[in-house]
Amino acid sequence: MALVAGDMEAVNALIAERMRSGVPMIPDLAGHLINSGGKRLRPMLTLAAARLSGYSGQDHVKLAATVEFIHTATLLHDDVVDGSDMRRGKAAANILWGNKPSVLVGDFLFSRAFQLMVETGSLRVLDILSNASAVIAEGEVMQLTTTNNIATTEDTYMQVIAAKTAALFSAATEVGAVVAGLPEEKAGALATYGRSFGIAFQLIDDVLDYGGTSETLGKSVGDDFREGKVTLPMLLAHARGTAEEKAFWTRVVIPTQQREGDLERAIELMSARGALADTVEAARRHGEAAKQALGGFPAMPEREVLTDIVDFCVERAY
Template sequence: MGIVVPLEGERGKQNAVATLQALVAEDMENVNDFIRARMASDVPMIPELASHLINSGGKRLRPMLTLASAQLCAYQGADHIKLAATVEFMHTATLLHDDVVDESDLRRGRKTARLLWGNQASVLVGDFLLGRAFKLMVETGSLRALDILSNAAAVIAEGEVMQLAAAKNTATTEDAYLKVIAAKTAALFAAAAEIGAVISGKDGAEAAALESYGRNLGIAFQLIDDALDYSGEKDKLGKNVGDDFREGKITLPIVLAYRRGDEEERAFWQRCLQEGDQREEDLPHALHLLAKHRAIEDTVKRARHYGEMAQDALGIFPDGNIKQALSDLIDFCIERAH
């Protein structure tokens, strides 16, 4: 049983993703067609494995950010389709690599590609998708967009390495952890939003605002994921509650509970996470400690803080359906129950 954390205000915002999907529906259909075409290969395993993940029911938030930001900046053209597909390829590649590094068995409720095809195939198909992504970037002819997305790819890889270095390290500080997720998760959110302004010729205040929106949204999104690992439901999470604990992952709830605990509690976290010595009764005790130190609640509070910064970043744009949908998306990401 996970910790129940009230995520207020979800009612009325739960259709935020559907609203945004409707606003970019025509463009997203073109993006999906583009993805299917560019995923093709003479090597049958490549489209088969990539399709397993791309068609697994993800919300496609990142490419939608590119399409929505282009609309917000009144873009006229077709390059936003290629760039949105680029963003989805990059995201899919990182998921394939993540599942190998984390030795994950489930992704969105389905067996991971690494479990079905093996680690080597997952890594190599991820590399193929990154190659496709860079080819699409070049095709747009926008050096600035290429710069933003290629930099994001490097930053994401840095975040993965930082996370690997901090793995099972209970001494990880909150600042160090936030630095990891800013690179590993938020960098692609930020780039996806920023490039919509860049290709619209608004590589100034608007691009900076959308980069800030995406970055802060990405951090909030990841913090809520961290909270939900201990407070959600398996069928909604697409993974088992407490998987982060079982895998020895150091996330913000653990960082907070560890710092706030006494010597005996810290010894518990060290045994379970650093030493990997876990017993059947340890997860319930971990949930007790997280509740005792309000670690889940405070993780949600941190997420709301970043959500407020994302809201403020939208302030320079005129009111309209797209702006409202992007605003509601922040609330959805923070208040979602799954």
């Protein structure tokens, strides 16, 4: 991470600068989320991808900030849509300021993202990032149609996470190559890396929402369950369950039908049916595909960073 530390400092300074507004509520609300200790994973991907592509300019800093603004805008809207109480261990912005400012400041950050990317003057970059934004929104709407629906297919679930999560990872790495002027084939390889990593990342995230495969439960365990969000661990446990277990899943996917002890039973069943382990295994496979996509790039430290981050992400689940 030290490799991109200087660039990341520039990204953070740019984010702070562009969050500013004559309307104080905007930097207050946006800063609450942006300075809440997020991992800056997506901008890091852009920075590393650009450097791996041999880029020596400064536009990658703008693109990294763009990607973080898009991500932050979607988090603000997600928290309104999900009625979330907490985000990154703090009260969510929608709780502290209300839904209205959260929606509108999300719109502001989204606009700021577009202003920043326009400054790079690269139409190819604008194309990639505006397409990604549309796909993300489509994925979020598609996810609404799968919520509380235990009949969701594995294929639909994969489409949802490819759109809502992997599209931004993919754009984040692809624009790093594009800003460096790499040919389409090489940029495509970095896009593939991002897409595969994004899918792996979301699969692990969904496993961690049930505490991972270890016995110790993290603090935000059960959020997806309580909202009736249908993710791969639930789909696998349902598909492999007995008739009685299928009835359990059909009941608990509707939050109002949940009872004391249901989350614990859900985790037990997911463990017993290998649903968590197999979701991690799927993530591992997508992670391998991500790493393989980097094969054509020189063995620079940045390639190692991009490889290691995939392993680190998948290992979080153990």
